[in-house]
Amino acid sequence: MRAGGTEGLGFLHSGGGLPAGWIGRGLLLLVLVLAGCQGGGQLQQTATEAAAARNADDFLIVDCLLPGQVRKLGRQLTYQTARRPIRTSAVNCEIRGGEYVAYDRADYASALKVWLPKALEGDPEAQNYVGEIYEKGLGLAPDYRVAAHWYRQAADQGYAPAQINMGNLSEKGLGVPRDRQAALNWYRRASGLGDDLAFSSTLKAEFDEQERELTSLRSELSQRRESEAQLRAQVQRTQRQLEARQQELEASRRQADEIRRRLEQKKSPPGAAVPPPADDSAALRQQVDSLSRDKQQLQQQLDGLARSGPELEQRLAGTQQQVEGLRAQLQQAQVQLAGHRQELSATRQELEASRQALARQRELSSGQNADEARLQTLAQQNRTLENQQQRYESLISEGREEQQRLQQALNALQSEQSGTEQRLQQYREQQQTLQLALKEKETVLQQMQAQQQQSEAELAASRTRYETELQLFAQETRAQRQRRQSEIAALDRQLQSRQQQVDAQQSEIEALQQAVRQQEQQLSQLERAETGRAVAAAGPPSIEIIEPPVVLMRGVPSVQLQSPVLEREVIGKVVAPAGLLSFQVNGKAVAVGDNSLFQVKVPIRSGRTPVEIVAVDREGRRVVAAFSLVTEPPAVAKASEGSTTEATQAPELALGNYHALVIGNNRYRHFPSLNTARNDARDAEKLLRERYGFKTTLLLDADRYAILSALNRLRQELTEQDNLLIYYAGHGELDRINDRGFWLPVDAEQGNSANWISNVDITDILNAMRAKQVMVVADSCYSGTLSLSSMPRLELSIPEDNRNEWIMTLAQVRARTVLTSGGVKPVPDSAGGNHSVFATAFLETLSGNQRVLEGHALYREVLQRVQQRKLRPELQQVPDYAPIHHAGHEAGEFFFRPL
Structure with a gap:
């Protein structure tokens, strides 16, 4: 722990003298505090923090324990209150004599020390912070059950951020049962929408799989990858040792051969006839003949393989045709099964209607003389419908069996096809x-023939040398023979020593080879296990309905159509990390773009039109998003009839003051420079200031200190009547292991995150702000967001008076949202002009807007404009919009009000 009491103004409470170097700072702070007492309150406090900050980290948000206040009761009693927890900047905590953890929020014990006592007293804000501590984990595995306990206590007291967090856990099934209706109820309570305005939201369907199981798989996969990396490194080290040992063994063998040759020469007695060099031309001829025979055998094997190749390819083509046929039959059976299901549903409805009519007739017959013939007719109809229901159920059962049989046949043919392809390969x-x-x-063979000719020539030369050496050998004396015998004995000893070394090295090499084989087997097993785990760890598919928004009506997701239409466009996004196998809307295949977006027009029937969207990934995981399009006039519209719109027209909507911090970074010191970020920032600042009345701050090529200092100033100056937009254009990085994004100031270094700005830091700063509505617009990544289901949506065809009432209701609720370009950095950097693709869509949308525009409507328009750009598949961008988790979001919305 670092106590602020030993720094800044807190030195008055220290036990010793002033720390070295703090006298000047203390006098400066004292002068600033005295000046703040005379006037300028908030502005002077901001200036004080800026003057006291030594580096950018001083502006980061910490959990601070302020000292208790010294109070006096009458003239006799003086006491000190308990310490007060707040979230504020590190420098502000120091100035106010507080205690905090030097910014490493990975220790849950220190964070609990700040907030748990207040939470136990029943403070909802503290209870919500304790829930966030357990949900984040902060150095430990997240405990969602305990987090839900604290969230519920704060949510029951009406604390909106806790209600949002409770809805998020209910939606994902973390710590509480997965319950979408309960989640939407929590979101509705946080939004403040009453019974007169329905809570419409984005519909998102996910594969029903517990998130913690997926987290466990990812953790296990990470551990296996680490083990594999260690084993690979060990295998490489062992192989290098083995190669070194083999080189030493080869050198020893060459030395031993040289010693043997010299020994044989020494052992030859003086005067003995030296045998002439052997004629190895005959051996060479035998090798040439053997190679010729091998060549003929290889040619015969090659001809046999050439004959069998076309036959295998024909078998493979036939198997593929059978697979395609079975797939077509399977799809036809699925369509028939869906038809039977629809007929069964209609029959069940008719049966239920008949049963109700029969019950009514029987009730009438108990008090009056009912017509027995009519009752019998209804009973007969009832039995007929029951028989028809049984028949349809039988047809569905037969359809399922036929589908299973076709699937089994398809699997068998695919297995045979795979085997045939393997054999062909x-x-x-x-x-x-x-x-x-x-x-x-x-x-x-050619080399051997050339060697044979060379050997014959060398043989003639060797015979000449042999005759010369024989004459010289006959001239040796007795002394030379004795010296030769001594050399022979020494060579014998040297040969035995070398032989022992060779034997030892050979044993060591065999042991190393055995170890390498074992390690390679372990590595192979790990690779097979990792392949299976990677498939299992691939995220499940999900479907997000971007347009239209849906509302829960008696637990059924529905879309109220305000006026009769012939068709309704449905826009959405499907995500399938394992690959998308099929995608259908109401039983019909629909194309999905490279950017994972789909658009389909659904014909409208009278009354209720069901919409069923089904996605299946390549692992066979199936996810369904189902809702209904309802053409009856909604109860909300009826309840608002006769209301006046004069007091709520768009020009008179009281939405508060608007501020903007616009950042554009082009010239990086350690990263490649960008071309358009500064232009994007300049034009965005001008548009917000001139057309929408924002009070703007423009930062170009800003370093880490400048960005965090500007955010800290806004945190100090803005009030509950202010709205803030933060626009960032520049490089970004994404840590996928920790799911954490970073903005890169111009002083950021590659491989060193000291000057990077984490999305977590920005989120904490937004959470500590008093501003009512805050939107982050990032031409980069931003991790850590909530589901769009937590945000109320505005139906496009809502009447004007209801629309203004909806805007004014949500304008009173805190919002923390983020609109991102969908990429880690502005890719491509230029859209063929002076702006990136995302910035072009953002500026065009706001330039053409003529009315109060909510954040989600801005997102829809930007998404469509980006989608219309014809980019290469590797450059595709999918903008995203969502509330920011743990930033104090309360189901509100950000609004743009043109002048």
Whole structure:
């Protein structure tokens, strides 16, 4: 822990003298505090913090324990209150003599020390912060059950951020049962929308799988990858040792051979006839003949493989045709099964209607003389419908059995197809191997023939040298023979020593080879396990309905159509990390773009039109998003009839004051420079200031200190009547392991995150702000967001008076939202002009707007404009919009009000 009492103004409470170097700072702070007492309150406090800050980290948000206040009761009693927890900047905590953890919010114990006592007293804000501590984990595994306990206590007291967090846990099934209706109820309570305005939201359907199971799989996969990396490194080290040992062994063998040769020469008695060099031309001729025979055998094997290749390819083509046929049959059976299901549903409705009519007739017959014939007719109809229901159920059962049979046949054919492809690949590889071996044999044969000619020439020269050496050997004396015998004995001893070294090295090499084989087996097993785990760890599919917004009516997601229409466009996004196998809307296949977006027009029937969207990924995981399009006039519209719109027209909507911090970074010191970020920032600042009346702050090529200092100033100056937009254009990084994004100031360094700005830091600053509505617009990444289901949506066709009432209701609720470009950095940096693709869509949308525009409507328009740009697949961008988690979001919305 670092106590602010030993720094800044807190030195009055320290036990010793002033720390070195603090006298000047203390006098400066004292002068600023005295000046603040005379006037300028908030502005002077901001100036004080800016003067006291030594580096950018001083502006980061910490959990601070302020000293208790000294109070006096009458003239006799003086006491000190308990310490007060707040979230504020580190420098402000120091100035006010507070205690905090030097910014490493990974210790849950220190964070609990600040907030738990206040939470136990029943303070809802403290209870919500304790819930966030357990949800984040902060150094430990998250405990969602305990987090839900604290969230519920704060939510029951009407604390909106806790209600949002409670809805998020209910939506994901973390710590509480997965319950979408309960989640939407929590979101509705946080939004402040009453019974006169329905809570419409984005519909998101996910594969029903517990998030903690996926987290466990990812953790296990990470551990296996670490083990594999360690094993690979160990195998590489062992292989290097083995190669070194083999080189030493080869050198020892060459030395031993040289010693043996010299020994044989020494052992030859003086005067003995030196045998002439052997004539190895005959051996060479035998090798040449053997190579010729090998060449003929290889050519015969190659011809056999060439004959069997077309047959395998024909079998493979036939198997593929059978697979396609079975797939078509399977799809047809699925369509028939869906039809039977629809007929069964209609029959069940008719049966229920008949049962109700029969019950009414029987009730009438108990008090009056009912017509028995009519009752019998209704009973007969009832039995007929029941028989028809049984028949449809039988048809559905038969359809399922037929579907299972076709699926089994399809699996068998796919297995056979896979085996045939493997055999064909093996034959092709064997054919290539034989061709290479044949070429190698021909090369060796040519070399051997050349070597044979050279050996014959060398043999003649060797015979000449032999005759000369024989004459010299006959001239040796007895002394030379004795010296030769001594050398022979020394060479014998040296040979035995070398032989022992060779034997020892050979044993060591065999042990190393055995260890390498074992390690390679372990590595192979790990690779197979990782492949299976990677498939299992791939995220499940999900479907998000961007347009239209839905509302829960008696637990059924529905869309109220304000006026009769022939068709309704549905826009959404489907995410399938394992790959998308099929995608259907009401049983019909629909194309999904490279950017994962889909658009489909649904024909409208009278009354209620069901919409069922089904996505299946390549792992067979199926997710369904179902809702209904309702054409009856909604109860909300009826309740608002006769209301006046004069007092709530858009020009007179009281939405508060608007501020903007606009950042554009082009010239980086350690990263590649960008071309358009400064232009994006300049034009965005001008548009917000001139057309929407924002009070703006423009930062160009800003370093870390400048960005955090500007955010800290806004945190100090803005009040509950202010709204803030933060626009960032520049480089970004994403840490996928920790799910954390970073903005890169111009002084950021590659491989060193000291000057990077984490999204977590920005989120904490937004949470500590008093501003009512805050939107982050990032032409970069921003991790840590909530589901869009937590945000109320505005139906496009809502009447004007209801629209203004909806805007004014949500304008009173805190909002913390983020609109991102969908990429880690502005890619492509230029859209063929002076702006990035995302910035172009953002500026065009706001330039053409003529009325109060909510954040989600801005997102829809930007998404469509980006989608219309014809970009290469690797450059596709999918903008995203969502509330920011743990930033104090209360189901509000950000609004743009043109002048």
